[in-house]
Amino acid sequence: MATDLRLPTSNIVLPDKDRFLNEENPFEAMMSRFDRAAALLDLDPGIYQVLRHPEKQITVSVPVMMDNGEVRVFTGHRVLYNTSRGPAKGGIRFDMAVNLDEVTALAAWMTWKCAVVNLPFGGAKGGVVCDPLQMSVGELERLTRRYTAGIIDTLGPDSDVPAPDVNTNERVMAWIMDTYSMHVRHTVTAVVTGKPVEMGGSLGRREATGRGVMFVVREALAHLGRPMAGATVAVQGFGNVGSVAAKLLAEQGCRIVGISDRTGGFHNPEGIDVAAAIAHVQKHKSLDGFNGGDQLSNEELLELDVDVLVPAALENVITSKNAARVKARIIAEGANGPTSAGADAILEEKGIFVIPDILANAGGVTVSYFEWVQDRGGYFWSEDTVNERLRDIMTRSFQDVLALSRQHRVNMRTAAYMLSITRVATVHKLRGIYA
Numbered sequence: 001m002a003t004d005l006r007l008p009t010s011n012i013v014l015p016d017k018d019r020f021l022n023e024e025n026p027f028e029a030m031m032s033r034f035d036r037a038a039a040l041l042d043l044d045p046g047i048y049q050v051l052r053h054p055e056k057q058i059t060v061s062v063p064v065m066m067d068n069g070e071v072r073v074f075t076g077h078r079v080l081y082n083t084s085r086g087p088a089k090g091g092i093r094f095d096m097a098v099n100l101d102e103v104t105a106l107a108a109w110m111t112w113k114c115a116v117v118n119l120p121f122g123g124a125k126g127g128v129v130c131d132p133l134q135m136s137v138g139e140l141e142r143l144t145r146r147y148t149a150g151i152i153d154t155l156g157p158d159s160d161v162p163a164p165d166v167n168t169n170e171r172v173m174a175w176i177m178d179t180y181s182m183h184v185r186h187t188v189t190a191v192v193t194g195k196p197v198e199m200g201g202s203l204g205r206r207e208a209t210g211r212g213v214m215f216v217v218r219e220a221l222a223h224l225g226r227p228m229a230g231a232t233v234a235v236q237g238f239g240n241v242g243s244v245a246a247k248l249l250a251e252q253g254c255r256i257v258g259i260s261d262r263t264g265g266f267h268n269p270e271g272i273d274v275a276a277a278i279a280h281v282q283k284h285k286s287l288d289g290f291n292g293g294d295q296l297s298n299e300e301l302l303e304l305d306v307d308v309l310v311p312a313a314l315e316n317v318i319t320s321k322n323a324a325r326v327k328a329r330i331i332a333e334g335a336n337g338p339t340s341a342g343a344d345a346i347l348e349e350k351g352i353f354v355i356p357d358i359l360a361n362a363g364g365v366t367v368s369y370f371e372w373v374q375d376r377g378g379y380f381w382s383e384d385t386v387n388e389r390l391r392d393i394m395t396r397s398f399q400d401v402l403a404l405s406r407q408h409r410v411n412m413r414t415a416a417y418m419l420s421i422t423r424v425a426t427v428h429k430l431r432g433i434y435a
Helices: 026-041 045-051 099-114 137-150 168-186 209-222 240-249 274-284 298-302 343-351 361-377 383-408 412-431
Strands: 056-065 072-080 090-094 122-128 158-165 232-236 255-261 266-267 294-296 308-309 330-332 353-355
Touching: 026 045, 026 099, 026 209, 026 412, 045 137, 045 240, 045 412, 056 137, 072 090, 072 099, 072 137, 090 099, 090 137, 090 168, 099 122, 099 361, 099 383, 099 412, 122 158, 137 168, 158 168, 158 240, 158 361, 209 240, 209 308, 209 361, 209 383, 232 240, 232 298, 240 255, 240 274, 240 308, 255 274, 298 383, 308 361, 330 412, 343 353, 353 412, 361 383, 383 412
Parallel strands: 090 122, 090 158, 232 255, 232 308, 308 330, 330 353
Antiparallel strands: 056 072, 072 122, 255 266, 266 294
8 A cells, every 4th residue: 555655845843852751661661652653754743643542552450260269369451452464463471560551651662563574453452450470381271261351351363363472482372362262162263463373373473473473583684785695683681582682693604603591691702502501491491591602781782882782571671861872883682671752862963774563573563463364264375485474574674764764864763753654554544533
């Protein structure tokens, strides 16, 4: 679908930098980027108001019978931010830090992420406030099924399609799919993605986000005239996304000189054996005790002098407090929201090429889309086909954002938001407002 991305000739009003007062609030951070892009687009005021508000916010009580016979009541959220382009898509996380602001921000991010890679999805996110590490498998299953029952009116392959997120996995998705299927009285594989392959999951899904990071890093290095071979990389966060990205970048010839997880990290200018690090984590559940080089903290890893920095762990690890000390030439945001809004201007002034999260980590939702398509068609692709189609979408999306960035002389983050907002706004204009 063609979209008009010409800048207006006047009346461009950028948000004041003083807006970045609360770097810790994820919704404010997301909205500050949205406002900047909307101002540059001279967005219609009515569409602006629509896109600034979530369509639906659901909060449910989740009573669970614990193994000791005690009944505990947990709080669950599900936010559908925008569904103008298609069914809502977004993960479900189990974590003590879950709150409505965070879930709403992540649902908005999913809206822009799906649009920037041009998937026919809207954005959603969900979560339950709990500590899954302190719960048994049985307790987690009962929690998952009761939470699913609480939000079941929104779920469905044509309305809202969850996926794994922080502290959830294939098994949790299997429970959600089974609960939904039991309610509708027939098996519905397309109601979730990130399922076991045996239940309609897609080959290549587990590695998709890290693989997508590799693809956009390759494009960014080529754009900046730097070879992949020998490019130095530091990866903060050695979970699924970070470890896969490190492995694939190493296979492309990059030298992984820094890795870290919640227990700390390692720096080795000669290169870290990524395969050995992955094997250590699989055996010991963390990098603690790995002999991969000189020990350093997560904060120190962010300040290494490298070609590429991949923050693939938590939100807000690069802020106005440490952005000036970041030395990487390229930042590829494997995590959601690793850079605060207040850090954006500092990184741009330093000339750091930032590949924003809504583009850099969109590989996961792209292959989730492939899984949804395969489930609905009942025909499944080879892993090579999945990876080739992922490469095509990530490469094209990077080039679309880069072209817009160069055309309008804005950074990649602003260009990505401009592209995604335009795509969502265009559909709203075509559909109109139902009254």
